[in-house]
Amino acid sequence: MQLQYIQKGRLKIANQLEQFITQDVLPGVQLTAEDLWTKFAHALPELLSINQNLLQKRVSLQQQIDQYCSTRQAVNVQEYKSFLTQIGYLQDSPNDFQISTQNVDPEIATMAGPQLVVPINNARFALNAANARWGSLYDALYGSDIIEQTSGSKTKGYDGTRGQKVIDYSRKWLDIIAPLKTGSHKQSKNYAIDNGTLLVTLADDSIVGLKSPEQFVGFQGAIEQPICILIKHNNIHAEIQFDQDSVIGQQDTANIKDICLESALTTIMDCEDSVTAVDAADKTLVYKNWLGLIKGDLTATISSGNKQTIRSLDPDRQYQSSTGGAFSLSGRSLMFIRNVGHLMTTDAILFDDKPIYEGIMDALVTSLIAKHDLLDNGVFKNSQAGSIYIVKPKMHGPEEVAFADLLFTKMETVLSLATHTLKIGLMDEERRTSLNLKACIKAAKDRVVFINTGFLDRTGDEIHTSMQLGAFATKASIKTRPWLNAYEQSNVITGINSGLSGKAQIGKGMWPTPDNMADMMQAKIAHVRSGANTAWVPSPTAATLHALHYHQESVFNLRMNMNVQVDGLLEQMLNIPLLNDEKLSSEQIQNELDNNVQGILGYVVRWINQGIGCSKVPDINNVGLMEDRATLRISSQHIANWLMHGVVTKEQVEKSMLTMAKLVDSQNKGDDEYINMTPDTQASIAFQAAHELIFKGKEQPNGYTEPVLHAKRQELKKRAMQ
Numbered sequence: 266m267q268l269q270y271i272q273k274g275r276l277k278i279a280n281q282l283e284q285f286i287t288q289d290v291l292p293g294v295q296l297t298a299e300d301l302w303t304k305f306a307h308a309l310p311e312l313l314s315i316n317q318n319l320l321q322k323r324v325s326l327q328q329q330i331d332q333y334c335s336t337r338q339a340v341n342v343q344e345y346k347s348f349l350t351q352i353g354y355l356q357d358s359p360n361d362f363q364i365s366t367q368n369v370d371p372e373i374a375t376m377a378g379p380q381l382v383v384p385i386n387n388a389r390f391a392l393n394a395a396n397a398r399w400g401s402l403y404d405a406l407y408g409s410d411i412i413e414q415t416s417g418s419k420t421k422g423y424d425g426t427r428g429q430k431v432i433d434y435s436r437k438w439l440d441i442i443a444p445l446k447t448g449s450h451k452q453s454k455n456y457a458i459d460n461g462t463l464l465v466t467l468a469d470d471s472i473v474g475l476k477s478p479e480q481f482v483g484f485q486g487a488i489e490q491p492i493c494i495l496i497k498h499n500n501i502h503a504e505i506q507f508d509q510d511s512v513i514g515q516q517d518t519a520n521i522k523d524i525c526l527e528s529a530l531t532t533i534m535d536c537e538d539s540v541t542a543v544d545a546a547d548k549t550l551v552y553k554n555w556l557g558l559i560k561g562d563l564t565a566t567i568s569s570g571n572k573q574t575i576r577s578l579d580p581d582r583q584y585q586s587s588t589g590g591a592f593s594l595s596g597r598s599l600m601f602i603r604n605v606g607h608l609m610t611t612d613a614i615l616f617d618d619k620p621i622y623e624g625i626m627d628a629l630v631t632s633l634i635a636k637h638d639l640l641d642n643g644v645f646k647n648s649q650a651g652s653i654y655i656v657k658p659k660m661h662g663p664e665e666v667a668f669a670d671l672l673f674t675k676m677e678t679v680l681s682l683a684t685h686t687l688k689i690g691l692m693d694e695e696r697r698t699s700l701n702l703k704a705c706i707k708a709a710k711d712r713v714v715f716i717n718t719g720f721l722d723r724t725g726d727e728i729h730t731s732m733q734l735g736a737f738a739t740k741a742s743i744k745t746r747p748w749l750n751a752y753e754q755s756n757v758i759t760g761i762n763s764g765l766s767g768k769a770q771i772g773k774g775m776w777p778t779p780d781n782m783a784d785m786m787q788a789k790i791a792h793v794r795s796g797a798n799t800a801w802v803p804s805p806t807a808a809t810l811h812a813l814h815y816h817q818e819s820v821f822n823l824r825m826n827m828n829v830q831v832d833g834l835l836e837q838m839l840n841i842p843l844l845n846d847e848k849l850s851s852e853q854i855q856n857e858l859d860n861n862v863q864g865i866l867g868y869v870v871r872w873i874n875q876g877i878g879c880s881k882v883p884d885i886n887n888v889g890l891m892e893d894r895a896t897l898r899i900s901s902q903h904i905a906n907w908l909m910h911g912v913v914t915k916e917q918v919e920k921s922m923l924t925m926a927k928l929v930d931s932q933n934k935g936d937d938e939y940i941n942m943t944p945d946t947q948a949s950i951a952f953q954a955a956h957e958l959i960f961k962g963k964e965q966p967n968g969y970t971e972p973v974l975h976a977k978r979q980e981l982k983k984r985a986m987q
């Protein structure tokens with residue numbers, strides 16, 4: 266069916282989107298439709314032209330790098346640096362400066378804690394994410410692999426033995442979160458408030474206070490018998506909750522029923538790599554959910570058996586202060602919205618009958634919606650500081666950041682917002698950005714609120730950029746090579762040296778194995794120790810567990826003693842992770858190939874056929890991996906690279922695809938909505954999408970997957986309408 270449009274001067278807006286904006290968004294934001302579209306149309310010509318030129322520059326730089334790499338087997342770093350400088354890929358580093366971003370909420374500027382990411386088109390998940398500001402430590406532990414299975418198989422009801430392990434584990438953490446003057450929470454049998462002081466009775470009947478009594482900041486319930494004690498540590502909170510009548514409280518020596526942790530301080534509502542949004546209808550759903558989150562009226566119906574519950578945003582949490590009086594803490598995570606990057610166009614809005622860039626549309630509509638928050642139109646407030654937080658992904662170098670800055674300035678004019686209301690989170694996930702990070706930060710120095718190492722996209726770009734040079738190491742080996750560590754270190758140091766500490770977030774990437782929480786507890790403390798005041802987690806459970814790391818270490822203290830020299834890091838970043846002399850057996854090669862193919866098919870089939878943009882897909886060892894467009898970029902580029910350099914043959918890849926397609930079909934047997942790719946893989950649009958991503962991987966702009974995914978999903982939707 267032909268898309269229907271409403272014409273507004275040189276603009277045409279898809280009916281569905283226009284209606285949504287006119288009827289649902291505009292009322293209450295002090296703008297008329299006429300004003301909005303006139304001003305937007307006025308801003309567009311310059312923006313469209315710059316956007317197009319920037320994309321052209323990406324192509325031109327890549328062509329020059331391809332040419333350079335295709336005539337070499339290895340690079341000499343000094344010579345390579347000169348070449349990259351000469352073509353304008355590597356730019357002179359600016360003189361020292363400090364960012365001057367104003368009106369930033371404490372969750373971003375002065376606090377340290379987990380950052381959750383969620384596909385915004387899934388209302389059920391998005392609400393859960395916003396509410397993940399607080400999470401039950403007991404639930405997170407009980408439901409994860411941190412506590413080993415006690416009885417071989419999971420019992421149906423509450424398993425008291427497992428519960429006791431959860432309690433024991435948590436008490437150890439209480440000693441870190443709220444250390445006692447003497448003794449341990451492991452022995453506690455009562456918590457009481459005496460004259461504004463928290464006193465803990467231990468097993469030997471001794472009564473002790475906290476090592477730092479001011480950590481006790483509030484309580485809920487009667488002062489003689491509180492139902493909750495609020496602790497503040499490293500600027501984040503933890504509740505010790507009591508209930509002598511609950512199953513768990515009864516089992517506990519001090520009647521503790523749970524420990525509730527302040528968890529996801531911030532959440533990224535994602536319009537980008539974890540969603541499927543390929544047309545006006547999809548984009549309208551994305552924007553609808555954002556409006557519901559901002560206005561506080563989004564709901565989702567959760568069905569379990571024959572029971573239905575309605576999920577909505579949680580209210581603030583109310584306490585009595587330890588020093589008298591009442592106060593509240595936010596019940597919700599502070600929300601960012603991740604817009605798409607500069608690459609794609611959308612026919613949801615046409616200008617002079619041509620699709621506009623999707624990133625420009627996102628900037629307009631997501632900011633327009635967030636204006637409701639600034640005007641206090643919602644049930645809750647997102648930013649107390651009066652800012653709108655936008656994450657901008659996949660930008661290549663300072664000019665593209667400067668363009669995003671200009672785009673935001675223009676949108677502020679269109680929407681009548683004060684200058685620099687729109688804040689930017691810079692994803693440091695493309696090679697040209699990492700190598701010129703200081704200049705990138707400078708290009709947005711009045712509005713930057715985070716830099717984050719999106720190491721997944723960054724790995725994909727690493728492969729694509731040097732595709733012609735030689736075969737890359739295996740995915741596991743790429744992670745251990747010097748470039749990655751140098752990139753991670755350089756990001757933190759550049760952030761600190763540019764004055765982000767205390768004003769903005771320095772963030773680390775995603776934990777991509779959502780079920781491996783025990784491993785996460787071992788590994789992700791490194792993010793805090795590296796100097797990052799936030800790091801990405803895939804789920805609320807992971808947020809609550811990762812929050813413990815911010816109790817374990819105070820990142821702001823750690824930063825004071827950090828080495829902030831960047832010397833040598835650039836050269837290490839230019840050390841390309843090729844296979845080199847690493848010899849792989851044919852079994853290792855097959856394994857790597859099959860693993861990549863399985864991940865690609867497992868993800869793409871749900872993306873294309875079911876519109877699911879983020880999935881948990883088993884790898885070859887049956888470990889569930891979070892797959893999104895960035896991980897797809899890595900796997901597809903990796904195979905394209907191995908094909909190009911003869912590590913694998915076309916026939917071998919084709920064969921692996923058929924074998925893995927059968928496996929993926931069988932893995933999805935329990936899903937009623939799932940459509941098999943086999944036996945007729947020719948007819949399967951999903952299979953063909955995966956095929957194209959691999960076999961035409963070399964030609965994809967910067968190795969991105971969205972051009973193929975969008976085209977194939979649109980094809981599928983069209984087929985479904987016939």
Ligand SMILES: CC(=O)SCCNC(=O)CCNC(=O)[C@H](O)C(C)(C)COP(=O)(O)OP(=O)(O)OC[C@H]1O[C@@H](n2cnc3c(N)ncnc32)[C@H](O)[C@@H]1OP(=O)(O)O
Binds near residue numbers: 539881
């Ligand atoms: C490179 C990058 O750009 S990374 C950023 C993009 N990645 C993401 O956004 C990751 C988002 N995470 C997810 O989508 C999911 O966690 C997945 C796909 C990885 C795993 O999903 P599932 O297999 O369905 O998770 P699982 O079955 O373990 O848990 C589902 C429950 O957890 C909740 N949940 C899982 N992930 C999230 C999340 N990110 N936010 C909020 N809630 C979540 C669900 O709401 C659901 O609970 P409910 O039944 O009460 O609604």
Ligand SMILES: O=CC(=O)O
Binds near residue numbers: 722
């Ligand atoms: O967006 C995150 C990434 O790792 O890519």
Ligand SMILES: [Mg+2]
Binds near residue numbers: 659692722
């Ligand atoms: Mg990314």
